[in-house]
Amino acid sequence: MISALLTAIVHHADRIPERAARWAFTRAADFVWLLHLGSVSQLERNLRHVMGPVSHKRLRQVSREGLRSYFAYFCEALTVGGRSQEELLARIRTEGTGFPEPSLSNIKDASLPIAMGHQGNWDYAGFWAGQALGPVTTVAERLADPQLLEDFAQIRRGLGMHILLTGQPGLTQTLTQQVLQEGQVVPLLADRDLSRNGVFVRAFDSYIRVAAGPAVIALDAKLPLYTVNMHRESLATDKRSQAHCDSGYVCSIDGPIDIERYLAMPRQQAVQELTQAWVDQWAEGIRKFPQDWHMMQPIFIEDLDLNRLHQVPDNLRQLMEERAASTTARNQHE
Template sequence: MRIDPGALLLSAARVVPRLPAWLSAGVFAGVAEIAALTGVAGVPQLRANLARAVPDATDRELRRLTRLGMRSYMRYYEEALRLPTVSDAQLGARVRAVNTEWVRAELTAGRPVVAALAHLGNWDLAGAWATRFLGPVVTVAEHLEPEELFQGFLDFRRGLGMTIIPLEQDGSTFRALLRESRSGGPIIPLLADRDLSRSGVDVELLGERARVAPGPATLAVATGNALTSVTIRYERLRGPRRQAAGSRWGIVITFSDRIEPPAGAQREEAVTRLTQAWVEDIGDFIRRHPEDWHMLQPVFVADLDPARLKPAGSVA
């Protein structure tokens, strides 16, 4: 019998918030263990990606790291599905934000901040926190199949307070981002650590050639707004904070300092250099916290099918 992942996720979205937190957390942790043990779709690629982050790891260490990575990944889904039931007080207790002062100053002055994100930690929890405690959030969602699943994700994230722009291939998405960047001071986080399209930018990530999205750098250059890299990791909660959060886990959101383009650089060079700069920030973080990098798809050029690989920009 074939299982429809989309239907399964939609069903989980309806059921999980009604379950006791300890039960849903246990179920998702069990799913993670089974997935890591059986090597279901995506797990071998996760292990291959993690091997770049920890090149000296033994096979045993890589197996353990893959297990931890899947537990972190499944924790993300379980927590995200429960977000509609989380109070503002619990949300504030679950998140510890680092280096937000300059970001708040930009947003308060009505200047948007563009944030380059990777598949790290729980970005839905981070987005929900930001809408309540930092500023308006505008982001992009990639189309999913079936359409019912995609609309479900749109409704879910919009219900958390975020403005979501569907990703289109006709240029309308970028134009919508430009319009949003002129309306007040939103923060615009863009998930960008994988892009196999013709516009993808070749960079060095973890010492290897990889392909990422140019969106964050392109938007920052086009608008003159600040660019930052944002990393997210899990941390165990204890004592009063754990009680206030209503969870054993919280996240740490770290904003880099403003990433500046080289003086006098032309547009294409500025985009390339800015992209490599945020990728280096993300890469340094992944080396320190590889278990929270949920990349279950190919991102390194060596793992891609050369016949399907389209020309891309590259770092000189």
């Protein structure tokens, strides 16, 4: 039922008043948050790792903002077919150490492997990159509902992106070949990967498993790696009139991470350390704007069943065993 409704929204986006759609999605977010439905508890567990020892009231406040941001993304993604190029470009601006505005012309012909997380509106970011930098190739995660998967893939193709699907043979090699062509942009949502190919890295006060793809592609193509963070912002008056909405996004592009020193390392060590480098850079953006990180799934090692995961490093298994023993001893003492 919900999938059918979402599909209907996609196919009639130009007939749906955006203000009404945003209002409805915001109310839905508030309803889910208030009743603690779905993955709200998991979102709050993730936020606690990022935010540290904050009050329950503050945690709930940020999780409410997070739910609203998450639902806003879905509203925008489903109705993007009804937006003009002028509206979309007015809804996003860039900043960061990677591409300060004056140097855009200097890197326009370079190919760019990019690591990013589930933040803000990555569809808008892909659209902007296609307009400002060059052709964009990225990967969409396979969904259980094939029609919904096709709808989301078509949304991104409509924004000018070339879409590949997870699980297809030789995916990383295909992406590497793509980025080896001049002027290509390959951004990958890489902040969660529980497959045997994922890489465990330090993040915040714990460990997470992220995708190896960005590091592997950068190493194989011998190209610097960039990171992207996104967060929502209120638009200035002149931008609101162009965007026909009150809020937009900041796309913070940081880097480049020079890979020269990693090329001299053994392969596994190079992938591990380069992945840690982009995660360190990316995590700074999450700390600043945790409400725009749409991570509703278990990601931190404390929430994962290590017995069901492949290739977990021995030191992490030992760490979790020690933590479990410490917790048990503390509970017995109390």
